[in-house]
Amino acid sequence: MDSEKSILLVEDNPSDVELTRRALAKGQLSLRLIVAEDGQEALDYLQGAGAREGRETEPLPHLVLMDIKLPRLDGLTVLERLRADPRTRRVPVVILTSSNEHRDVSRGYDLGANGYIRKPVDFNRFASVVEHLGLYWLLVNEPPPPVNLP
């Protein structure tokens, strides 16, 4: 059983994926970065469905970092479906996106996001943000218990 902590990054921009990977590597946290390039892939992975049918979904990632603008299913729809599924209802989801339009932020929180972060253009700040996210969610935060326990 792989007990290494993992982060699922849902992001379709390859440059942003690599930058995030670099930023996490700098933080020297021991973790596994899983990448889904669109909303459907993310759902399939987390629910063990579709293209990932039968995958062992436990343990869920410690954190899902999700962009809003994604091909096929957009991030907010994915979030809605994750929260509707009892198995994934509790998984921490932080929206990491370019937009800070009020309606996106409102909708994100209404749908049950655990946090909302606007990606800075400045890479040093971006790296710092990602590092802090990793530290907090993987080391400080108490992860949700698996759903079959009361």
Add this chain to the structure above:
Amino acid sequence: MTVDLHMISPLEPQNEKERLAALDRCGILDSDPDAGFEDLVQLTALTFQAPIAFVGVIARERQWMKARIGLETMELPRDRSFCAHAILGNEPLVIPDAERDARFADSPLVKDRPGIRFYAGIPLLTQDRHALGTLAIMDFRPRELTRDQLDILRLLSRQVMARIELNLSRVELQKTRQGLEAAKAELVAFSYSVSHDLRGPLRGIDGWSQALLEDCAGKLDEQGRGYLQRVRTETQRMGQLIDDLLQLSRLNQTELRPATVDLSAIAAELAGKVKEREPARQVEFLVQPGLVVNGDFGLIREAMGCLLDNAWKFTSKRELSVIEFGRANTGSGPAFFIRDNGAGFDMAYVGKLFAPFQRLHKVSEFPGTGIGLAKVHRVLHRHGGRIWAESRVGQGATFYFTLG
């Protein structure tokens, strides 16, 4: 079924196609009843003591009446219509006795019991001289009209036409409004797209330049590292510009929510915040209390914030910054003002003061993208207010503003 062999069907006027187009533009055909037209028709009927009066328009195949007295139906076929004849000319059509007029003698309207004997109709003419229809009166007995009575009918028809033109303006206004709404929606979508799409690649440029600096430092000389640093600086500046543009465009979009806004309280609060940010700086804030206006709290607070931030920024080189907020009587009437004892600016450039991204100082002297005053200007403009400034280089600046 009898066929009207003897009623001579009305011809079509010249430019019938253009006339129908003009009728279409007016939006009157098949429209809802309108009290204004009903009143005019009633006035006409009473003035002439006529049992029948109406405002009718001639469409392709029928006469349709916007308002009528004394007639049951609101439509009749064009080839039975007296008005269809009236629109062939620009002058009133008066038929003193329809039984004696070859054009109408065999018309069912005339032969019915009771039958129409008298008709007088004035063409309703558009600006382009197209006859839409008529204002008309009819009676069951033969009649004549005096010159004065014709004039009265003419004057009444002008009132009817004025009403039609008013409606036309209203229709056009509605179209313009819809066009504006569509344009506004497009602009919102565009801003949203900018918010997402432009920042991504910028982050890539900045990020990979940084990666080069970090991972390839050994292969780069001082010059190379310097260039990369400039790439990063410019990229971040562009990010800031995009954000400023977005902020500026958002100021136009949000709905104004009027409320009573305490400007003095806002000034005091913002002053407190700014002092907290840089506690080492010596500053005297003078805020006149009790200054209240009507306006949108959020937008006004943002505008005050920009003005105070500017005052704070441009007094940063003074040992003691003095920033005042109050109300004064100026040459242009009473206005609020924010005054500082800072660097000031050259009045020769005052025309550029409120344009977006126009700066009157070098970036090396004072930072900024030049969006602050543009934002203030927009907020005040939305409130129907104004802003103007007075300054002398090295002797501070005063910004006066009103809110509607």
